[in-house]
Amino acid sequence: MSQKSSDNGASLSQNGTSAYTFTKEQLAEIEVLKTKYPEVQAVTLPVLWMAQDTFGHVDPEVQRLVAYTLDLPESHVHGVAEFYTQYFKTPKGKHVLDVCTCLSCHLCGGMDTLGYLENKLGIKAGETTPDGQFTLQEAECLGACGYAPMMQITNDVYVNHLTPEKVDQVLDQLASGDTPDFESIPMPLVSTTSNNEAAGGSDE
Ligand code: FES
Numbered sequence: 567m568s569q570k571s572s573d574n575g576a577s578l579s580q581n582g583t584s585a586y587t588f589t590k591e592q593l594a595e596i597e598v599l600k601t602k603y604p605e606v607q608a609v610t611l612p613v614l615w616m617a618q619d620t621f622g623h624v625d626p627e628v629q630r631l632v633a634y635t636l637d638l639p640e641s642h643v644h645g646v647a648e649f650y651t652q653y654f655k656t657p658k659g660k661h662v663l664d665v666c667t668c669l670s671c672h673l674c675g676g677m678d679t680l681g682y683l684e685n686k687l688g689i690k691a692g693e694t695t696p697d698g699q700f701t702l703q704e705a706e707c708l709g710a711c712g713y714a715p716m717m718q719i720t721n722d723v724y725v726n727h728l729t730p731e732k733v734d735q736v737l738d739q740l741a742s743g744d745t746p747d748f749e750s751i752p753m754p755l756v757s758t759t760s761n762n763e764a765a766g767g768s769d770e
Contacts, residue, residue, distance in 0.1 A: 586631045610646045623654040652721045659694040659701035661740045664718040667704050670711035679715045679728045723748040
């Protein structure tokens with residue numbers, strides 16, 4: 567399905583039903599992206615990111631805009647958006663707190679952390695505070711099991727080894743406009759001592 571552009575360069579879906587539009591600059595950026603991949607389907611991911619950065623979410627109407635812009639079936643864009651939890655299918659708060667409650671985090675107090683945040687924010691997992699500041703979500707494993715319990719903030723920084731004190735500190739930082747420090751995870755998680763050294767021998 568083709569696109570048409572209004573005088574100010576905003577892109578409208580052919581049937582004009584989309585409430586969202588990309589700017590002229592964004593459409594130009596999308597054209598550049600298309601040249602970097604062998605198939606236009608692959609551009610779905612970065613264009614969904616662009617849309618989420620612009621509109622704050624990729625609800626069905628935004629997905630429709632992406633589909634029309636890339637001339638792809640809406641079902642394809644919908645499938646990609648639904649597959650990745652990092653794409654917000656509904657409007658979220660300014661800060662999205664993804665608390666991992668998968669096995670390792672669960673065993674290390676992930677549910678306690680989630681409960682603490684629910685009490686502190688006065689909402690349940692899946693809800694947004696009335697002031698629109700925080701959305702609280704329960705997340706599947708985020709790949710930082712060795713640093714449990716942990717949470718990710720708005721698809722960005724990881725905060726590891728959570729305690730109530732640390733949660734308080736993070737909420738204060740976010741409320742005052744600061745971004746908590748990213749807590750990097752050293753990889754790989756293997757011993758630097760060789761088997762031979764561990765056995766008391768020499769590597770030479
Ligand atoms: S179980 Fe929480 S990061 Fe893997």
